[in-house]
Amino acid sequence: MSISRRQFLQSAGSGIAVLGWGGALATLTGCPSDTPNTSYTTHQKETMEALADTAVPGWYSVAGVKYTSDPDGSGGAVQAGAWNIYWDTYYGLNGWIDECVSDLGSSFKTASLASRTATLQSKLAGNNGPWYASGAYTPIYVGAVMLAKLAFFGAVYNTTGTDYIGFPGPSVGYPSEPTEPY
DSSP: OOOOHHHHHHHHHHHHHHHHHHHHHHHHHHHTTTSSSSOHHHHHHHHHHHHHHHHHHEEEEEEEEEESSSOOOOOOOOOOHHHOOOOOOOOOOOOHHHHHHHHOOOTTSSOOOOHHHHHHHHHHHTTOOOOOTTTTTTTHHHHHHHHHHHHHHOOSSHHHHHHTTOOOSSGGGGGOOOOOOO
């Protein structure tokens, strides 16, 4: 039995999404208060959407002001539903939102993409968390980036990302596979 290029890409994409999801769950075990959040503030949602937008640029809003990170205006992790994945207790980030937002600070959500990227890279390098536990929040940031990419490339919440990258193919205008070998 042969496998077509399209079937291979579908299988590989699904495998990558599952591996990324499993890795994110492994790094985010244990909620600091042992109970997930049941409500959130607008500030928390905006900051976490800015974090997701830093990982996969698109656009997001802060107090009604639209911040566009992607130069061609395409959707990113926020449009793919990253906040819904962050908030979902199943993925493990929910209980860490308070700590992440506090560690990023209030100016993160209105900073430029370049500034947010530099901040996130610093956080991923271990420059984060309380002064007595430097690097303590690194797994939170790794998980948040992985979940943002999972939202976009894995189509967990919607197909914004997979539509953007042209997956699965013919349904978005790509020609079908040739029937005759070259």
